[in-house]
Amino acid sequence: MLKVDDINVYYGSIHAVKGISFEVNQGEIVTLIGANGAGKSTTLNTIAGLLHNRSGSVTFMGEPLNKVPSHKIVSRGLALVPEGRRVFLQMSVQENLEMGAYTQSGANIAQDMEKVYNTFPRLLERRRQIAGTLSGGEQQMLAMGRALMSRPKLLMLDEPSMGLAPILVEQIFDIIRKLHQSGTTILLVEQNAQAALSVADRGYVLETGRIVTSGTGKELLESPAIKKAYLGG
Structure with missing residues (x-):
């Protein structure tokens, strides 16, 4: 459904996203996890047309999105819930x-x-x-x-649990599960790696603008390196 291929995104001279590639298939929840400043939100904003990649391509439902204005991207069935609501x-x-x-x-x-x-x-x-x-x-x-x-055919969520009390984080993730069960495809960016990986079919880990590892949500939850870096294990 969504294919991101070798995109590079800059803020002025800062190289924020460095040649990342990933895909989201219909019916999946895919999560991008990583520390603050890893390039997660930049990636979502680029897909949504709010930022522009200098090279590489973004394809949605087989159609290239490069140079498509953000309001037209919404009409094609791609919606972003931005960070900070x-x-x-x-x-x-x-x-x-x-x-x-x-x-x-x-x-x-x-x-x-x-x-x-x-x-x-x-x-x-x-x-x-x-x-x-x-x-x-x-x-x-x-x-x-x-x-x-x-x-939306694809719902993108940028840090939905940010700043919320633990009980509300649980509620938001219950809603994400329900939306998924009702057939919504979701691309989720989240600093709460435990919560994100527990709902995700697959995940990608970003560090300083690069994807360093990927796997199923279960594999990443059980990975000693991921536990140590992101899950306090």
Whole structure:
């Protein structure tokens, strides 16, 4: 479904992503793990069209994404839940969800809204509330719900557990499992390697802009080197 081939991404003269290649197949959860500054978010932002790779290619559903503007990438079925949530703080929960549906036709929107409220009952309770007054966990749910309103074929999540209390992290990962079970393909970037690898079919480990190892979620969870570096083992 998604193929990233030998991409190089720079911030000015800083070489942030150094020739990485990986793929995501339909129906999978694939995770990118690594320390802060390893290039995980840069990779997602490049796929989403917010940054541009200097070389290499990104292909989605067989179509190249290089030079495609980010709003057109959303229309093709690729949605990003950005790091730090980035909900529209002055708008209500319902209005945020409606903004997520801007690529959809009116007939689908009510049905999709109902689906999002079923997935996130808390958002239904708070649907008239201004997003800026929600807790961090509720804002994360809203950011995920907003992305789902675009009917993504591939949902990309950037650090969904960041800054959340442990009980909320559990809730978010339960939701990720449910979305996966309902057929959503997910590319997950996460510093909480334990949580990410426990839901992932496959994982890639990034260090300073390079992929240093990959395997199934189970293999990486059980790897002594990964345990030592990322799991406090």
